Amino acid sequence: MIRAELRRAxxxxxxxxxxxxxxxxxxxxxxxxxxxxxxTFGFALGPDAPGFATGEGTLLQxxxxxxxxxxxxxxxxxxxxxSFQLELERGGLDALRxxxxxxxxxxxxxxLANLAVLLLMEMLLLPFAAILYSLDLWGCxxxxxxxxxxxxxxxxxxxxxxAALTANLRARQVLLPLLLxxxxxxxxxxxxxxxxxxxxxxxxxxxxxxxxxxxSADVLFLAVSALTFEYVVEE
Amino acid sequence: MSTSGMxxxxxxxxxxxxxxxxxxxxxxxxGLVWAPPxxxxxxxxxxxxxxxxxxxxxxLAYIVGFVCSVLxxxxxxxxxxxxxxxxxxxxxxxxxxxxxxxxxxxxPTWGVxxxxxxxxxxxxxxxxxxxxxxxxxxxxDDPEARGRVGALVAIMGFLTVPIVYFxxxxxxxxxxxxxxxxxxxxxxxxxxxxxxxxxALGACYLMSRRYEVARLEAAVELLDFDPETxxxxx
Amino acid sequence: MTNVAHAVIEARGVxxxxxxxxxxxxxxxxxxxxxxxxxxGPNGSGKSTLLRxxxxxxxxxxxxxxxxGRAPEREAAVIRxxxxxxxxxxxxxxxxxxxxxxxxxxxxxxxxxxxxxxxxRLAEAGLAHAADARVRTYSQGMLQRLALIRATLHDPDxxxxxxxxxxxxxxxxxxxxxxxxxxxxxxxxxxxATHLVERSLRHCDRALVLSAGRVVYDGPAAAxxxxxxxxxxxxxx
Numbered sequence: 001m002i003r004a005e006l007r008r009a010x011x012x013x014x015x016x017x018x019x020x021x022x023x024x025x026x027x028x029x030x031x032x033x034x035x036x037x038x039x040t041f042g043f044a045l046g047p048d049a050p051g052f053a054t055g056e057g058t059l060l061q062x063x064x065x066x067x068x069x070x071x072x073x074x075x076x077x078x079x080x081x082x083s084f085q086l087e088l089e090r091g092g093l094d095a096l097r098x099x100x101x102x103x104x105x106x107x108x109x110x111x112l113a114n115l116a117v118l119l120l121m122e123m124l125l126l127p128f129a130a131i132l133y134s135l136d137l138w139g140c141x142x143x144x145x146x147x148x149x150x151x152x153x154x155x156x157x158x159x160x161x162x163a164a165l166t167a168n169l170r171a172r173q174v175l176l177p178l179l180l181x182x183x184x185x186x187x188x189x190x191x192x193x194x195x196x197x198x199x200x201x202x203x204x205x206x207x208x209x210x211x212x213x214x215x216s217a218d219v220l221f222l223a224v225s226a227l228t229f230e231y232v233v234e235e
Numbered sequence: 236m237s238t239s240g241m242x243x244x245x246x247x248x249x250x251x252x253x254x255x256x257x258x259x260x261x262x263x264x265x266g267l268v269w270a271p272p273x274x275x276x277x278x279x280x281x282x283x284x285x286x287x288x289x290x291x292x293x294x295l296a297y298i299v300g301f302v303c304s305v306l307x308x309x310x311x312x313x314x315x316x317x318x319x320x321x322x323x324x325x326x327x328x329x330x331x332x333x334x335x336x337x338x339x340x341x342x343p344t345w346g347v348x349x350x351x352x353x354x355x356x357x358x359x360x361x362x363x364x365x366x367x368x369x370x371x372x373x374x375x376d377d378p379e380a381r382g383r384v385g386a387l388v389a390i391m392g393f394l395t396v397p398i399v400y401f402x403x404x405x406x407x408x409x410x411x412x413x414x415x416x417x418x419x420x421x422x423x424x425x426x427x428x429x430x431x432x433x434x435a436l437g438a439c440y441l442m443s444r445r446y447e448v449a450r451l452e453a454a455v456e457l458l459d460f461d462p463e464t465x466x467x468x469x
Numbered sequence: 470m471t472n473v474a475h476a477v478i479e480a481r482g483v484x485x486x487x488x489x490x491x492x493x494x495x496x497x498x499x500x501x502x503x504x505x506x507x508x509x510g511p512n513g514s515g516k517s518t519l520l521r522x523x524x525x526x527x528x529x530x531x532x533x534x535x536x537x538g539r540a541p542e543r544e545a546a547v548i549r550x551x552x553x554x555x556x557x558x559x560x561x562x563x564x565x566x567x568x569x570x571x572x573x574x575x576x577x578x579x580x581x582x583x584x585x586x587x588x589x590r591l592a593e594a595g596l597a598h599a600a601d602a603r604v605r606t607y608s609q610g611m612l613q614r615l616a617l618i619r620a621t622l623h624d625p626d627x628x629x630x631x632x633x634x635x636x637x638x639x640x641x642x643x644x645x646x647x648x649x650x651x652x653x654x655x656x657x658x659x660x661x662a663t664h665l666v667e668r669s670l671r672h673c674d675r676a677l678v679l680s681a682g683r684v685v686y687d688g689p690a691a692a693x694x695x696x697x698x699x700x701x702x703x704x705x706x
Contacts, residue, residue: 004579011576015562015569022564022603090612091558095619097526099577100549161391165384171374178370179388182363183395186402193406209405217398224391231308231383235527376488379530456489 005105012109013116019086020117030078031121035128037071042132060133065195068129069188073155075125076118077177080159083114084167093167097233107160107229111222114156122148135199143198150214151191157221158183164232183221190214242450244318248443255436262433265426282340284426288434289333293358296326296438297365301393304386313453314446316382321445323368323389325438330362353404360399364392378453475538477502477627477658478523483532485518485682492518494682495532500660500675502626505653507669507690508662510679516662517557519679520629523660524554536627550579553625555633559616563605567596567615570604571622578623590618594644609636617648628652628659634668646672666693 020027042060051062060067087093096106126144130137137144162179166172194210225232266284273280300322307315337355338348349355368388375381478500485492493515500506508516521527522534525541525548534541536548561570571587591600594614599607604615613636621628633645649672652659660677663669670676670690678686678693686693 007579008577011573014576015565015573018569019562019564086562086564089563091556091560092562094521094526094556094558095554095560095574096577098524098549098552098554099574100546100579101577102546158391165387166371169371169374169384175367175371175374179367182360182367183392183399185360186395186398189402189406206405213398213402213405217395220394220398221391224394228308228387228390232387234383235380235521377486378488379486 005102008099008101008105009109009112012106013112016083016086016110016113017116020113026082027117027121030075030082030117031124033078034071034075034121034125037074038067038125038129038132041067041071058133061135064129064133064135065192065199067133068125069151069191069195071125072118072122072152073181073184073188075121076152076155076159077180079114079117079121080156080163080180081173081176083110083117083160084163088167093233094235097235103230103233104226106233107164107226110164111156111160111225114160115152118152118156119149122152137199140198144195147191147194147198147211147214150211150218151187154187154214154217154221155184157218157225161221161225161229161232164229168235187214187217190217242447244443245447248440248446251436251443252440255433255440258429258433258436262426262430265422265429270422270426271420276344279340279343282336283423284430286333286336286340287427288430289329289336290358291431292329292434292438293326293333293361295435296322296329296442297361297393298322299442300326300365300389304389304393307382307386308390311379311382313378313382314450316378316385317446317449317453318442319382319386319389320372320449321442323365323385324445325441327362327365327369328441329434329438330358330365333358334362351407353400353407356403356407357396357400360403361392361396364395365389368392378456475535476500477504477537478660479533479535479538481533483522483529483534485515485522485527486530487518491682493522493529496682496684498677498684498687500658502658503656504658504675505649505673506658506660507666507673507676508660508679509666509676509693510685513681514679515682516679517631518682520554520556520631520660520662523627524552524556524629525549526554526556550623551626553620553623553628555616555620555628555630557631559612560619561604561612561615564603566601566603567591567607568600570615571619574619574622580623587622590622591615594618595640610638610641613637614641614644617645621648626657628657630659630661630663632663633661634663634665642668 041063045059045063047058047060049059051057051059084093087096126137126148129135158180162176166175166179169175190210190213194207194214197207197210262284267281270281272278300319303315303319303322306312307319334355337352337358341350341352341355342348368385371388372381372385375384476499478498480496480498483496483498484494496515496519508519510516518527522529523536525536525545528542537551539548541548562573565573568584568587568591571590572582572584575582575587588597588600591597594617596611596614596618599611604612607615613633617630617633620630630645633648634642637645646668649659649661649669653672661669661673670693673690676686676688676690676693677684
């Protein structure tokens, strides 16, 4: 039984990633958008403004954790929207509703595909941010990767949930961020704090609390979404 | 459940409303006249008698909204959706009241309208979450879809609130703001308690009215657009 | 599952509401195993809505629906294993090839993705030459053929077809005819919604005519009275 569900989830991951690979333009546009957001922050805040608090570096360097995660949040919303958009083109969502098996498999399949797409996008965005804001990320890469995985999981978990919920609605493009962003505020907060602690040192040992917060958000979002997904895709 | 006449919810709500009136009057007298002004903040602090009770009413209404949303998903009774909607709407009302009174209180106390105090910030995020619930519902014409999508938004939003609170609190640890009344005058506590009871009853009354409106709207919708159906369902 | 006492479809007072109107206003229907039912009626009469409810894609607003004796709201997973649906939209992915689409469907149905078997089905449907072309490049008729394979890949006991003859050329029409004949000889149950009355009724034992969300005729396919046919329907000579 569980094996069959895992196979279904895997089928969805395979299918979604294959489509993304074929329709490269969509992924490229998304990654480009994320880069544009970072670039726009550069113009808005100015490359030469001095950083505060630490008294060294530039304002962009000081704010980079926040800017980075805001750019990823915006892009994550686009990715979640797209992942259900491609189901609507030829009635794919209706077909998914009628396949046998537990709908948790649908959720985890779509979620993992979303997660993979977002992580790949982040792998491109991170070096771009490092160059653009002249950040030295090399030394703290493993810690950053850990934070990125936990944060992106929360992003993909809620993104998949709300995108499925709003897939059939008019005004879906307005409603999705409206529902998604408020519940992701704690996640963005934790990600920004954790990233800043990793980049600038953690004298008070605060990192663990933020990581725990991210992990509990992941657990909550995954549990609620998986348990209710049957009703989410209902029509 | 018939579409005409008063439902049991409406009757209970009326009782709560009638009880709330004298209690509000007593509470206001106790808070505004009987209790002494605050030693530090003076008369301004009396806004507390509206501010704190607002949060009691907010919490009560959101809990009703959450519980009815869970029950609606399980049982699909339209009445449960009316109650969930009533809970969230009344919650949004008192949530807004709490934020406005908090802001008014904050201006003379801290010198700014908005302080990013953990509690205020959490409740502001809570407001945005539940306003999202109302907005989504506005885009859905079908009552069943409205109830289902609304319930899911309410459930996810409600369960996220504790995480929001912890994140904001840790984020603002440097700004320790004490607002729990530990060393306040005994009369203040009594006045506050009375007002809290009054607000809770008031919230119950408003929820029952909102429930009635939703129930009648649904009945009218059916009669108006589809005379063939007998107008009773579920 | 040896108890065969249950009818394949049992509907009692089934209604479906869409916002301020009823899509279905009380359908009572029993379909026994092995019946091929033609579902007729003008646009907006509720044919597609009824098929959506029968396919478990949507749930009734009121009334009771049993498929294979089971309640869709509780045992959907088991029911879905035995249902094949050809909906209005094909449910295929434009960026995938026909082979990949079928492989995905097979995995979702819980079948082993045995490529040779899938290739046989493609060849039968006259799509062998385009098996590795992206479905995006397919004509409407080719899409419909592929969608029909997808719908019946898992050998379902109940097949629901919504306008299966849409956009097909002569050989495509024959293909659907053959599929219906195969279902009949295999003792499967099917509900076919269509505008092409004459063509489809040849394959049906029974006709069900809907109008404004109600059943206005339910009886032998051969004896559908002309009075229940709305003039909008084509193929009524």
